[in-house]
Amino acid sequence: MPAHANSRASGGRPRAAASPPQAGAVLVTGVCGRLGKHLVRVLHRERRVVGVDRRAFADKPKDIEHAQVDLRRTKLKDVFRAGEIQAVVHLGVMHDPRASAADHHSWNVAGFGKLLEYVAQFRVPKLVVLSSANVYGPQPSNPQFLTEDAPLLGGQNFSDIRDLIEVDMLAQSFFWKLPETETVVLRPVHILGRVHNAPSNFLRLDPVPTVMGFDPMTQVIHQDDVVRAIERALAPGVRGVFNVAGPEPVPLSRLIKILGRQRVSVPYSLARIALHRLWSLRLTTFPPPELDHIRFVCMVDDRRARQVLGFAPAKTLEETVRSVDDGRW
Amino acid sequence: MATNPRALARIDSTVRGASGLLRRVLGTAEQSLEDLLARMLGEPLVDRLRRVPMALGGSGVDPFGLDPQWAKYALYTVGLLHRRYFRTEVHGIEKVPEGRILLIANHSGQVPIDGALIGAAMFMDAEPPRIVRAMVEKWAVSLPFVSLLFARVGQVVGVQENAKRLLAQGEALLVFPEGTRGISKTFDKRYKLSEFGLGFMRLAIETNTPIVPVAVVGAEEQYISVANVETLAKLLRMPAFPIIPQLFLPGGQLPLPTKYRLWFGEPMTFTGDPDDDDSIIDEKVWLVKQTIQSMLNRGLKERSHIFW
Structure with a gap:
């Protein structure tokens, strides 16, 4: 294993004396997403940050370098060549349910494959991949708390999630393919905050639809806590797969109550038909299989993250849930 | 729109x-209403409920979804069935040890009232009161309302991971090793134990948990099933499709008010390798099965009448 703790810390940039010695440059993919922007704003205080995204970074802090590159292009290699990349954080997973399956797959899997190739070639000592607890999938037969070695069945009823599982698996294969790189796979539960993901968008609905006769226990995590987990994962010596959860699990109805929203419960058969119709008319951003998330449990056991990663959520349940309304007008 | x-x-x-x-x-x-229920049962259940240790989060629900507010009403309802409707006789409940236990019982009666009454007995007749966690069939968890109710009163999906977690917390787990084979028995097969699953024995050995055999007498006669139409069951994706003639009679939808008798046996402990071959595990399971069968036979012999 390279002694990255002190050998290559001189990136040529002035840094605060207090910064930790291992702080080389961090490459963050998908940096222009809401979570990405949030992460680099935290990271750039301590270490050099290189952002990669095919989108433009509008209100970029000055000391963040941004390469507007598509992950699948060989131009990505130049980014690796130019800066001494000490760690790669992969957030650039496409979740857009409206994108075609081919687009999705080529972006998520081929793009990530390229990234992995360069991580191997340039011997980057750290790779952090943000997967999701959704890879386990909500099922009636799920144990209440899924551990990291539970099978990834998320694609069984929800085919769009298959390339996310593939990304997770590709990252896992790195454990043995390239043991000198410390690979970390984080599987956070539903991320809430200003982010535009399905769970946050769902809780922003008013009234919030629920499925009649179902009120599954749910875990949520604040986006800031996810950023903190990523920071933890960047620490030297950490490797492996980690489930990451926020505050204690609560029934879905409790989340809606915290927000003070109205609730409409719809029978499942009706909800499914309605959602299919709305989806085909492009009136909703929720693919019909996501209904399973508000019917069945998909909760994780985060003991490993607490013990090995030393991660514990800082936000309370109220703060976490209310954060979906942050910055709304 | x-x-x-x-x-x-x-x-x-x-x-x-x-x-x-x-x-x-x-x-x-x-x-x-609560006062009335308490008077009908002869005691306020709320005091007992307060004495049950629960790992409630800030939101008043435990990680498995158990909500004491729901549990209270469920316990009142089941308590009335237990004391008034089925007038359960409970034998040997003082033998149930403290700490983690596996209650292993025969399953019968088309509707899992037997589980509810074992739960009621452990809550109302045992000292200190305990909340029994039953391992619920996966199919039931996919049903609306049923899944919600089961979760709020502390029932969990029957998978090994859940069982191990609950036993590690020192809880009382109820397992029906016959599963749906047992509950959907037709009337001619009453009180004959069907095949036992082996999972509970591996679990008991691995977690070093005492097994308490429980014999339930009285459930087989509550709904009389003359046949189980398996093709229909498969078609409707149900575990069983019993034919119960009484359902077509007015008032026959209610279970017949048979008198329940619950027999709790001496705790049994097993040692060995939880990953042993099926044949070795099967021998140990057979011991439990035989114990329950002989408890059933004795219970049937001692019973004076089905209804009183």
């Missing part, structure tokens, strides 16, 4: 507003 849910919500909120008013009117009624 967007106005539709709004309108629904408006209706919803008016209904809720009205129900809020109603609730205030009923607020006092609720208290007196």
Whole structure:
């Protein structure tokens, strides 16, 4: 294993004396997403940050370098060549349910494959991949708390999630393919905050639809806590797969109550038909299989993250849930 | 399209507003209902419920979804069935040890009332009171309302991971090793144990948990099933499709008010390798099965009448 703790810390940039010695440059993919922007704003205080995204970074802090590159292009290699990349954080997973399956797959899997190739070639000592607890999938037969070695069945009823599982698996294969790189796979539960993901968008609905006769226990995590987990994962010596959860699990109805929203419960058969119709008319951003998330449990056991990663959520349940309304007008 | 849910919500909120008013009117009624229930049962269950250790989070629900507010009403309902409707006789409950246990019982009666009454006995007749966690069939968890109710009263999906976690917390777990084979037995096979699953024995050995055999007498006669139409069951994706003639009679939808008798046996402990071959595990399972069968036979012999 390279002694990255002190050998290559001189990136040529002035840094605060207090910064930790291992702080080389961090490459963050998908940096222009809401979570990405949030992460680099935290990271750039301590270490050099290189952002990669095919989108433009509008209100970029000055000391963040941004390469507007598509992950699948060989131009990505130049980014690796130019800066001494000490760690790669992969957030650039496409979740857009409206994108075609081919687009999705080529972006998520081929793009990530390229990234992995360069991580191997340039011997980057750290790779952090943000997967999701959704890879386990909500099922009636799920144990209440899924551990990291539970099978990834998320694609069984929800085919769009298959390339996310593939990304997770590709990252896992790195454990043995390239043991000198410390690979970390984080599987956070539903991320809430200003982010535009399905769970946050769902809780922003008013009234919030629920499925009649179902009120599954749910875990949520604040986006800031996810950023903190990523920071933890960047620490030297950490490797492996980690489930990451926020505050204690609560029934879905409790989340809606915290927000003070109205609730409409719809029978499942009706909800499914309605959602299919709305989806085909492009009136909703929720693919019909996501209904399973508000019917069945998909909760994780985060003991490993607490013990090995030393991660514990800082936000309370109220703060976490209310954060979906942050910055709304 | 967007106005539709709004309108629904408006209706919803008016209904809720009205129900809020109603609730205030009923607020006092609720208290007196609780008093009435307590009087009918001869004791307030709330005091017992307070003595059950629960790992409640800040939101008042435990990680498995158990909510004491729900559990209270469920326990009152089951308590009435236990004391008034089925007039359960409980034998040997003092033998149940403290700490983690596996209650292993025969399963019968088409509807899992046997599980509810074992739960009621452990809560109302055992000292200290305990909340029994039953391992629920996966199919039931996919049903609306049923899944919700089961979760709120502390029942969990029957998978090994859940069982291990609960036993590690020192809880009492109820397992019916016959599963749906047992509960959907036809009347001619009553009180004959069907094949036992082996999972509970591996679990007991691995977690070093004492097994308490339980024999339930009285459930087989509550719904008399003359046949189990398996093709229909498969078609409807149900675990069984029993034919119960009494359902077509007025009032026959209720279970017959048989007298239940619960026999708790001496705790049994097993040692060995939890990953042993099926044949070795099967021998140990057979011991438990034989114990329950002989408890059943004795219970049947001692029973004076099905209904009293």
